[in-house]
Amino acid sequence: MTQALEIISTEHRSMWQLTVVLEELCKHCAEPEHKPDAELFDLILDYIEQYVERVHEPKEETYLYRAVLERSSEGNDMIAQFKREHAGTPDAVAGLRAQMQAVVRDYPAGAAEFRQALEDYIAMMRRHIMKEESDLFPLARRTLTDVDWDEINSAFADSADPSFGEQALVEFRARMSRIVNQAPAPVGFGLVAEKKPAAEDHPVLLAVSNLTSHYGRIEALRGVTVQVRQGQLVALVGANGAGKTTLLRAISGVQKASGGEISFAGQDITHMRPDQRVRLGICQVPEGRQVFGPLTVEDNLRLGAYTRSDKETIQEDMEQMYAMFPILKQKFRQAAGTLSGGQQQMLAMARALMGRPKLLLLDEPSMGLAPLLIQEIFNAIISLREHGKTVFLVEQNAQQALAIADYAYVIETGQTVLEGAGSELLVNEQVKSAYLGI
Ligand SMILES: Nc1ncnc2c1ncn2[C@@H]1O[C@H](COP(=O)(O)OP(=O)(O)OP(=O)(O)O)[C@@H](O)[C@H]1O
Numbered sequence: 268m269t270q271a272l273e274i275i276s277t278e279h280r281s282m283w284q285l286t287v288v289l290e291e292l293c294k295h296c297a298e299p300e301h302k303p304d305a306e307l308f309d310l311i312l313d314y315i316e317q318y319v320e321r322v323h324e325p326k327e328e329t330y331l332y333r334a335v336l337e338r339s340s341e342g343n344d345m346i347a348q349f350k351r352e353h354a355g356t357p358d359a360v361a362g363l364r365a366q367m368q369a370v371v372r373d374y375p376a377g378a379a380e381f382r383q384a385l386e387d388y389i390a391m392m393r394r395h396i397m398k399e400e401s402d403l404f405p406l407a408r409r410t411l412t413d414v415d416w417d418e419i420n421s422a423f424a425d426s427a428d429p430s431f432g433e434q435a436l437v438e439f440r441a442r443m444s445r446i447v448n449q450a451p452a453p454v455g456f457g458l459v460a461e462k463k464p465a466a467e468d469h470p471v472l473l474a475v476s477n478l479t480s481h482y483g484r485i486e487a488l489r490g491v492t493v494q495v496r497q498g499q500l501v502a503l504v505g506a507n508g509a510g511k512t513t514l515l516r517a518i519s520g521v522q523k524a525s526g527g528e529i530s531f532a533g534q535d536i537t538h539m540r541p542d543q544r545v546r547l548g549i550c551q552v553p554e555g556r557q558v559f560g561p562l563t564v565e566d567n568l569r570l571g572a573y574t575r576s577d578k579e580t581i582q583e584d585m586e587q588m589y590a591m592f593p594i595l596k597q598k599f600r601q602a603a604g605t606l607s608g609g610q611q612q613m614l615a616m617a618r619a620l621m622g623r624p625k626l627l628l629l630d631e632p633s634m635g636l637a638p639l640l641i642q643e644i645f646n647a648i649i650s651l652r653e654h655g656k657t658v659f660l661v662e663q664n665a666q667q668a669l670a671i672a673d674y675a676y677v678i679e680t681g682q683t684v685l686e687g688a689g690s691e692l693l694v695n696e697q698v699k700s701a702y703l704g705i
């Protein structure tokens with residue numbers, strides 16, 4: 268895809284997220300005693316209005332629409348409609364705002380009409396987004412020349428542009444984060460927390476509650492709540508920079524907690540030293556594979572058991588590792604450095620397991636691997652679960668992680684915003700649009 272279309276698609280995704288937030292708020296307001304939160308609605312309406320007027324409309328109309336209109340008449344009607352919708356945004360938003368203020372003033376009078384107006388507006392936004400992607404983009408790809416694209420792409424890529432360069436990006440990110448903070452707990456980023464406790468019969472091994480953590484003045488974790496039960500495979504998915512690694516580092520103790528609590532097997536470990544946590548049975552396989560390249564696969568595995576003195580069981584465990592990861596058995600005499608990336612990742616996991624941890628923390632095991640190897644890694648993780656290991660898996664690869672997880676959490680800008688069975692999140696519309704690109 269061309270850079271310009273990618274940028275528009277990304278914008279569409281943020282807008283779509285806002286429609287999801289609005290939809291949730293709509294449902295929320297439908298219940299008695301839920302007067303709309305005027306401040307929150309204002310923030311959202313401001314975002315939409317400012318974005319469409321200052322960023323989205325000028326970008327599309329000045330560059331993309333103009334070029335398409337010059338090359339073909341096929342898009343005339345569609346583009347005329349898009350333009351009317353862009354131009355109508357200030358009035359539409361002002362109308363919703365006035366209605367919302369009236370509802371807040373005379374609650375519950377006018378609430379039903381306001382909800383209807385909001386639903387209509389959401390439907391219009393979604394239609395607009397979908398039609399651009401399904402009809403306008405293909406038309407543009409068909410009709411525009413390389414020269415057209417060069418011009419469009421370079422305009423879109425201009426980071427110094429006052430209306431849609433870096434500055435605007437920062438501003439809208441800040442606006443979005445205010446919306447997220449203002450939204451009621453179950454609506455963080457439009458994602459409704461479905462509190463579905465996991466199989467009650469497994470005891471809770473790890474419980475992180477309302478954890479916060481800082482890098483200097485930056486608050487990287489802003490309230491994370493996660494539970495991992497014995498024998499479960501629990502996944503945490505989230506975008507780049509959401510705080511996944513920071514959370515794992517906080518659990519293993521190399522990153523300080525500034526608030527909240529971590530308990531492990533019923534014991535408060537929030538301020539315990541990392542080495543003590545390792546002794547309790549928490550083992551983290553860090554991001555990027557770290558095996559001892561010159562040593563053989565077998566020696567790497569032995570090293571994983573260095574804290575243990577029971578020689579016979581070490582041999583037994585090696586056999587278990589070979590059963591779980593057959594490829595390691597085939598290569599047990601080879602230098603670890605000669606293994607493929609995926610195989611090294613398996614070795615890193617197996618080595619961690621040799622310490623007989625009670626909880627294995629995996630940080631993006633599929634990162635940087637080719638698709639086929641990614642599949643291999645996920646198969647290996649499934650096999651861990653089948654062998655009764657308790658695993659907390661952090662992944663950007665949401666699709667696969669959710670597909671294999673018993674239970675999963677979504678983290679956004681340092682906060683857990685949604686949870687549920689992996690299979691449920693996989694079909695959850697909000698997760699689909701935000702993380703799975705569907
Ligand atoms: N050493 C550091 N100093 C300052 N800020 C940091 C540091 N490490 C991470 N951060 C910030 O903390 C936030 C969370 O980062 P973290 O690495 O935990 O995210 P992540 O979800 O693991 O992302 P990725 O998918 O890129 O691995 C980010 O905004 C990041 O910029």
Ligand SMILES: [Mg+2]
Pocket residue numbers: 511512513554631
């Ligand atoms: Mg990370």
